[in-house]
Amino acid sequence: MEAIVSFVTGILAVVCAFGFIIFIHELGHFLTARWVDIRCPQFAIGFGPSLFGFRWRGTNFAVRAFPLGGYVLMNGEEPGExxxxxxxxxxxxxxxxxxxxxxxxxxxxxxxxxxxxxxxxxxxxxxxxxxxxxxxxxxxxxxxxGNFHDRSVWARILVISGGVIMNFLAATLILWSIGPFYGLGSFFRDWPPVISQAVVGGPAEQAGLTARDLLLKVNERELGSDLEAFHAIGEYPGVPFQLTYQTPGQAAKTITIRPWLAVGDQAYEVADSGEVTLKRSASHPELAGKKLALSRDELVQAVKSASEAKEETYQVVFEGTEKPISFKLSERYPEPRGQIGVHFGVMDIRFEKDVHSEVAAVKPGSRAEKAGFKPGDLIVQVDGLLLLGRFESYGSLLDPALQQISEIDQIPEVKVYVARDGGGEELVLKKDDGPLTAQALGLELRQVTGSEIAAAPFRLIGELLYSPIMIARAYFSKQATSQEIVEGLQGPIGIMQMIYNLADNGIIKFLFFVALLNAAIGAFNLLPFPALDGSRLVFLFWAAIRGKAVDPDKEAKIHLAGLMILLSFVVLVSFGDIKRLISSSVLVL
Structure with a gap:
């Protein structure tokens, strides 16, 4: 019953979110059109057959069966005799x-x-x-x-801009209503050891673990973060252990699982008999599935010997061959590690109302000063635990992150990564020097202010407007390929999945995401691409400059061609959404 309620809630959340955003955008066009006396005979949310409707002030309003769209029909908007x-x-x-x-x-x-x-x-x-x-x-x-094309150029610019203005206004009002109570919001890769994907054929998948399962214990060791789970499981290279986990809505379960033995980018399956099979290798994929002429203990010894000798590679021999194959050791983790084949990287929305992770002051003579901290440093992460979201930083997470790291015995010293002067620095804190808290270290973090909360919507909108330029710079500077850029975008399916997942996380996070979508839809519509509002504005400004409008028929054909390209692009991005549904993501163990 709980699963059914969750499913229905998720579907309703998707419908309400998309319906609201479309309604707000089209309402902006409608209100500005009526302001300049353009006749609007129809205002519809969705497509397909009408579910219900009414007439008001000369406009027929309707809600249609499929809510993923909508339109305002303005008289004379399309060219015609x-x-x-x-x-x-x-x-x-x-x-x-x-x-x-x-x-x-x-x-x-x-x-x-x-x-x-x-x-x-x-x-x-x-x-x-x-x-x-x-x-x-x-x-x-x-x-x-009341024809659209009979109104002045500036009246038409106002009407075309109306949808974007309303999207930005809705985002601003929602964030202003949330900010004073919850602070600054952002997307954030959360720390809990929640599985985002179980690798097909991996130990976790074979044991029945799936996405959204929460890892609780490795033997009797409780897990507080994905990083702690990474190190706890790493202690059992090819050796069985007791794993306790919980599926949402169910009681916790404890199973015995034998992890892979991982070395660098190689993962080996160890049988109960001690036989070893290479399951995966990025450098030698053609060898996957072949058995080694080494036992588990002999493989471990070969890797340890190479690591202790400071060598960059280790060698193994496969059955049926005499020539050894060299594999590269990992610089950070050269020792054999346990790996169950899961990805972590669950995205969430988090709010910060107290302090940023930016250093405001460093106490003279303190451990922080000796470690190299400086005022203005932005603390990005503490040994793999992020303190930085998509739009905001989280200073309130610094002490919990330091505490998490201090409890992981496999990490002898704490590495803190800071952004400074356009670059990055790695600072090291010794565990044995004393308590690991911001106060004990002598760090003072910058407070979140009311003016920042008030300015947050405008900063968000500004970043979204600037993002196409950042993407273009990344592409032309060869920092990212076209495939990487497309794969990083979210299409309709991806957005619906995010709304669906947020439906169970509370109304505040849901509202924040709706505000973000409103701002994103507004920024996207301002792109000067045919069929989008930005392109229509370009034609109108050009008409205002030259004192003569572009031929409406030619403009309509350009917008039609742009719409076809845009729909093709949406389909392409949607394939990426589907791919992400069946494969992901961030921290693998």
């Missing part, structure tokens, strides 16, 4: 004999004087257009029609 327009005929039919300019009051009198028997179905449309007009007078008959 006015002579064939039934709406233009209706206006001329009832008001064509009047003298212009004419006030709305005068035209209403004319319309009301039309006998009931002569009022067609279109009479109500003409009446509503005149009755709810904001102008003081109509200069000519054509102006009564």
């Amino acid at each position: 006015r002579a064939e327009d039934p709406w233009a005929h209706a206006v001329k039919k009832y008001l064509g004999e009047e003298d212009f300019p004419a006030s709305p009051t005068r035209l209403l009198e004319v319309l009301q004087a039309v006998p009931e028997a002569e009022r067609g179905a279109d009479w109500r449309d003409v009446y509503d257009q005149v009755a709810f007009a904001r102008c003081e007078e109509f200069p000519n008959l054509k102006s009564v029609e």
Whole structure:
């Protein structure tokens, strides 16, 4: 029953989030269009058959069956012959004999004087257009029609910008309502040892572990983070141990699991008999599945001997061959390690209302000063435990991170990575020198201020607007390939999955994500790509500069071509979303 409620809640969250964002965007276009007296006969959320609707001030509002879209139909937005327009005929039919300019009051009198028997179905449309007009007078008959292309360039710029303005406004208001109570929010790769993916064919997958399972214990050792799980499991290279884990909504389970024996990028499966089989190798994938002519103990000894001799490689011999094969040792973890074949890297939304991870001051003569900390340093991570999110940093996590590291015996000293002067520094803290807390170290972190919370929406919008430039710079400077860029984007399926997962995490995180989506949709629509609002604005500004509009038919064809390209790109990104659903992610063990 709990699973059904969770599923229904997730689906409703997706529908509500997309419906709200689309509604807000289209409402912006609608309100600005009506502000300049452009007729809007239809306002729809979704596509397909209408579920319900109503008429208000001359506009037919409807909610349709498929909520992933919506539109405002503005009169005359698409190019066409006015002579064939039934709406233009209706206006001329009832008001064509009047003298212009004419006030709305005068035209209403004319319309009301039309006998009931002569009022067609279109009479109500003409009446509503005149009755709810904001102008003081109509200069000519054509102006009564309320056509988009008949309005001034600046009026059309306002209408096209309306959707983006409303998206940004919605994001700002939501973040302002959350910020004073919860602080600054951001996406954050959380620490708990929650599985994001079990590698197919790996020990964890064969033992029945799946995504979202939480690892609790290795033998009797409790696990407080994914980093601690990494080191705890690493102590058992090819040796069975007791693993306690919990699937959401179920009681904890304890199983016996034999991990792979991992060395560098090689993973070996150890049988109960002691036979060793290479399961995976990035440098020699063609050897996967072959048995070694070494036992588990002989392999461990070969690796330890090479490591103690400070060699960069170790050698193994496979059955049926005499020539040894060299594999590279890992610089950071040269010793054999246990590996059960799971990925960590669960993304969450976290808020910070106390302190940033930025150093405000360093106490003179303190351990922090001796280690090399300086005011202005941004603490990025503590030995693999991140303190930095997508948009914010988390100073309140510094002490918990230091505490986690101090409890991991396999880490002899604490490495703290800081961002400084456009680069990075690795600072080292000794565990034996005393307590590991910010206060004991002599660090003072910068406080989160009310002005930062107030400015957070604008900083978020600014970063989203700047992100296409960052992506372009990364591509042209060869820091990222086109494939890496596409794989890093989230399409509709990926976004729906994130909303679905957040549905169980509380209304505040859900609202933050809705605010972020509003800002992202607004920024995306401002891109000067055909079919997007940004491209329409480019055409309008060009018309304002040259004093002559681009041919509406040519512009429509350009937007149509852009829409086809855009839909193809969405399909391409959606394949990446599907790929991420079946494979991931960050820390593997």
